[in-house]
Amino acid sequence: MYGVVMSTQERLIETTRELLWERGYVGTSPKAILQRAGVGQGSMYHHFAGKSDLALTAIRRTGEEMRATVDRLLGADGSAYDRIAAYLLRERDVLRGCPVGRLTMDPDVIASDELRGPVDDTIAYVKGRLADIVQEGVDSGEFAAHLVPREIAAAVVATVQGGYVLARASGDTDAFDAGVRGLLSLLKPSPVPTA
């Protein structure tokens, strides 16, 4: 990506993705986007209808990227536990938070069905994929039969999203890691005493 010459339109989208991640929708002004992208006002209003239209394009792309990442992590080999652990333990820039989840705290995003749409879809997709894995684990006997896949999946995604909150509150990534380790310790299939 770096060093690649991007079209003006691409630069606007990528810059908007960065700023939405850093500052959210309310905290991101068209002027800030244009300055960072090194583009004039006219270009933005030529390619996009306005701030919300540009943001929608950026959010959709970020959502697509996240699905691809999740597919890669959860589609790998290994037990159900291993794949869930891979999702939880993946390298992250923890203090930056989640580029999708953070938008749920944005009042203007939540107030707009159009902007909230891709956020909702992306998170629902991740939960669904995780629920599939948990179901596999239950079916194979790896996980206890009483576990409800969509509930475990929700807990897993919530731990990640909440982990960002803990880490950003303290300014320390350890808080994120602690939560993840706690969940994994609860999820770990105990070696069944077959005696």
Next chain:
Amino acid sequence: MYGVVMSTQERLIETTRELLWERGYVGTSPKAILQRAGVGQGSMYHHFAGKSDLALTAIRRTGEEMRATVDRLLGADGSAYDRIAAYLLRERDVLRGCPVGRLTMDPDVIASDELRGPVDDTIAYVKGRLADIVQEGVDSGEFAAHLVPREIAAAVVATVQGGYVLARASGDTDAFDAGVRGLLSLLKPSPVPTA
């Protein structure tokens, strides 16, 4: 609280608490506060140095309130599991999110050690109290000995904070409840086969 006559200063603080909860720090303007409080500009700058000073006062109070709530829930009778469940299952206005946790997504709050301070302190306090309960549960044999109290506490708080994200993304409180139930199903002490 309702119907009680509040001083102008009190009205400013309470209104700011509301708006910070609804819209965050970046999304809350002094003008919006003044209009909702029905107060003129002068009063605000008489009692407070500016937006950040007023916000700091409001955040501190919200943090105190949260500690009191947590003390009440975790100080009740019952097993460790029961008290943690009480915390997780307490009545909440889920779609509003957490008035403290949401501030961690606010770039201006995170950029200011002064504003982030009470947010960090409050969340650390909740984690600490929960860790105490988990430690009790481990000591009494209610929880497995390999569980690390501060990790389980982090997972519990993260599930709540992340649950808000899931619920707000979908516009449905069920997503929050699912995550909480998932975590509780993992945490539930299995009836030990004493045979």
Next chain:
DNA sequence: GTCTATACTGAGATAGAC
């Protein structure tokens, strides 16, 4: 203490030249 008036910058969008 509280109010209104004023000031200045930024947010968000439009108009029109090149």
Next chain:
DNA sequence: GTCTATCTCAGTATAGAC
């Protein structure tokens, strides 16, 4: 397509009257 005016209103704060 991209740029630079220009416009209107909101954000944040100060000044000074009552």
